[in-house]
Amino acid sequence: MSQNDIEKVKRRLLEVSRMSNMFANPVRARMLDIILNKDGATWSQIQEGLEQVFGRLNPNTISFHLSKLVLGRVIIKRGNLYTIPNDMKSNRLFVAATKRLSPAEVEAD
Numbered sequence: 001m002s003q004n005d006i007e008k009v010k011r012r013l014l015e016v017s018r019m020s021n022m023f024a025n026p027v028r029a030r031m032l033d034i035i036l037n038k039d040g041a042t043w044s045q046i047q048e049g050l051e052q053v054f055g056r057l058n059p060n061t062i063s064f065h066l067s068k069l070v071l072g073r074v075i076i077k078r079g080n081l082y083t084i085p086n087d088m089k090s091n092r093l094f095v096a097a098t099k100r101l102s103p104a105e106v107e108a109d
Contacts, residue, residue: 019093022074027065029053029097032084035075036098040083 009045023029027050034049035041041049046066047065050057066082069075074094075082
């Protein structure tokens, strides 16, 4: 394996690890589901969607997980709207993981 190939493998492993970390927590996975299904969501919409599934959550918990997603570059905040960046929407790992969250997938279970 060439040095160039080794570097590519390392980058992909880091990407897989980063993406896995973003979906490792059910609150973050649900946040991504809410943001994707609404094509962007406000903090209040995210809170409402989370509480439908998890019950009442401490606002600090919501802020913590939103911050992790922003710092991980999985979501961006523009004004008061959280969205998924276009490069993430075309990321194969992200697409595969979020497909499992789609309403059709949930109904199929």
